[in-house]
Amino acid sequence: MVQALQGVRVVEFSAGMAGPWIGRFMAYCGAEVIRVESRNRPDVVRLYVPPWAPEMGTQPRLSPWFTDWNAGKRFVALDLTKPEAVDLGKRLVAACDVVVENYSAGVMDKLGLGYADLERMKPDIIMFSTSGYGDSGPCRGYVTWGPNIEALAGLSTLSGFPGRECTMTQFAYPDVVSALHGLFAVMCALDHRRRTGRGQYINLSQLEATVAVIGDVMMEHLANDCEPQKMGNRSLRAAPHGCYRCKGEDRWCVIAVFGDTEWERFCGVVGRREWTRDFRFGTLSSRLHNAGELDRLIEEWTSVRSAYEVMTVLQEAGIAAGVVQTTEDQMHRDRQLAARRFFEEIEHLQKGKVLATGIPLGLTGTPGHSGQSGARVGQDNEYVFGEVLGVTREEIQRYIDVGAIEPAED
Secondary structure, eight states, rough: OOOOTTEEEEEEOOTTTTTHHEEEEHHTTTEEEEEEOOTOOOOOGGGGTTTTTTGGGGOOOTOOOHHHTTTTTTTEEEEEEHHHHHHHHHHHHHHHHHHEEOSSSSHHHHHHSSSSHHHHTTTTOOEEEEESSSSSSSSTTTOHHHHHHHHHHTHHSSSOTTTTTOOOOOOOOOHHHHHHHHHHHHHHHHHHHHHHSOOOEEEEOOOOHHTTHHHHHHHHHHSSSOOOOOOOTOOOOOEEEEEOSSSSOOOEEEEOHHHHHHHHHHHHHHGGGGGGGGTSSSSHHHHHHHHHHHHHHHHHHHHTSHHHHHHHHHHHHOOOOOOOOOHHHHHTTTTTHHTTSSSSSEETTTTTEEEEEEOOOSSSOOOOOOOOBOOTTTHHHHIIIIIITTOHHHHHHHHTTSBBOOOOOO
């Protein structure tokens, strides 16, 4: 079957997740994605040490992040501090449709691989560039990581319980947001080029992409001229609305009840219809005012039932409820994920096969699939430089001799 992006070729000068995840999605849809790496400056995913066996030391092919963010790509190794490597990089760009890079702002320009240089060489090239602050403004030169951006974007002040300190997600959430915005921007640029023949430069600020996802909170500040308060598990528009302890060790279920009709159904399910007539709980405003007492009473019901029982009986009554699942739950007990075959078995060049989360694009006419993972740095030097660029074996060896191409090895 012809894939949705078959015939599109992408080259990545990337690290971490904000850039590589774009290529991961595109490779899943049939694009040929070539990632440029260097052993002298390894990506964070190549520095993985297995937590179950730290004595193994760094295992550059075994990181689960590497599979999640890079499966299905080709890998070449270039030392871009060498002018010969930069020349090869330009030749590679000339053979591609899209460039994806998420180095610090200005790095590609210093290397001679900035958009101005690439556009002169290939006018219809599409170049996607992302960094913490973008390529303009007083902070453009600062280095950032996901947690820094999360704090700057205001997510930390909104997370957690009232009266407690700011909290972090412990995940590079801005990388995810930026990559998905970036993927959409790249697809827009490809469509624009198809219609006009013109390429373009895309510059995405990870700070701006993350601030954009809390637009409703910004509007609340504009409307009320005050900082929104941390709500914890509570809501201003629903009650009960919280995370309730269930039977078993560290088992929980989240419940959200909107409106009086749902409230009446909820009371029927838990066998407490009298709550609908209780002055403390009869209206949304009274439930919000007495949320602490309501949560205590509800937990008396949930704490003697399994989380899955709570979720099932409430969902069957049309009430939003969800088990706080562990990864083990998702892989072995989630009927919905199993029915839709969400998890995907991926060929791994070192481990044989691994199970990974699927790519939830939902394309039914051109369903994608993940290519192999576990590649070495420089795994595809011979194919990319030899077959794609037409470099002879003798020339490749000369590039290796001067240090421009790093030979493939673990």
